[in-house]
Amino acid sequence: MPPLRPESEIRPESASQGLPLRRWHAEDEQATEWEVSQLIGYLIVGLQPDVCIELGCYHGQTTEQIGRAIHENRHGHLHAIDSDAAALAVARDRCAGLAVSLQLADADTWLLPQCVDFAFVDHGEPADRIGVLPRLLEVMSSRGVIVWHDTGDQFPLRRQLETFLPGTGWNIVYLPTSRGLGIMSSWPFTARPLIV
Numbered sequence: 001m002p003p004l005r006p007e008s009e010i011r012p013e014s015a016s017q018g019l020p021l022r023r024w025h026a027e028d029e030q031a032t033e034w035e036v037s038q039l040i041g042y043l044i045v046g047l048q049p050d051v052c053i054e055l056g057c058y059h060g061q062t063t064e065q066i067g068r069a070i071h072e073n074r075h076g077h078l079h080a081i082d083s084d085a086a087a088l089a090v091a092r093d094r095c096a097g098l099a100v101s102l103q104l105a106d107a108d109t110w111l112l113p114q115c116v117d118f119a120f121v122d123h124g125e126p127a128d129r130i131g132v133l134p135r136l137l138e139v140m141s142s143r144g145v146i147v148w149h150d151t152g153d154q155f156p157l158r159r160q161l162e163t164f165l166p167g168t169g170w171n172i173v174y175l176p177t178s179r180g181l182g183i184m185s186s187w188p189f190t191a192r193p194l195i196v
């Protein structure tokens, strides 16, 4: 694992959240907070999804955590994409031997898999992520969970989500992590059939 530095050095703008930033760590400003990647791995163990996707995998830190959790679950598959070939090559090394497919693709045009049980949305700038949401809602299974990175007040993403969500039947909870994490579900109110 590359050396980690405290978020107070990497993302000082997150200080606006009033959180103890030194408690989270990251490789750089692109990589997810290490503690948050681990949390996402635990979510995979807790939720037991089959079809998982990650939009924007960078060096594969969270990709690896999801892949390891899938291995522990003994079922499931992660389809992860990134638009940067060099970043993807690092992720490929990191995820060798895991049930993870890595693809060079643009999140805005990538043909999403059907019946997605778990999506981690982390591509490009936080403000640009919302564009994928309408397509994503079309392919989520009824037990599907969408995790949004960077929903802290220092980014525009939470305000964009708040504008979009009313009337969709989806709910979201925002967790107080360094950069913010939004966990979205429509369970149990969705009309879509549960695929098992």
Ligand SMILES: C[S@@+](CC[C@H](N)C(=O)[O-])C[C@H]1O[C@@H](n2cnc3c(N)ncnc32)[C@H](O)[C@@H]1O
Pocket (backbone or CB within 6 Å): 029, 030, 031, 032, 037, 055, 056, 057, 058, 059, 060, 061, 062, 063, 081, 082, 083, 084, 087, 105, 106, 107, 108, 122, 123, 124, 125
């Ligand atoms: C914040 S990083 C992802 C961090 C990673 N999820 C992790 O957990 O460490 C954002 C990544 O999105 C990629 N990216 C930027 N625009 C993209 C797009 N339109 N489609 C797919 N990936 C994109 C970048 O190359 C970068 O690697």
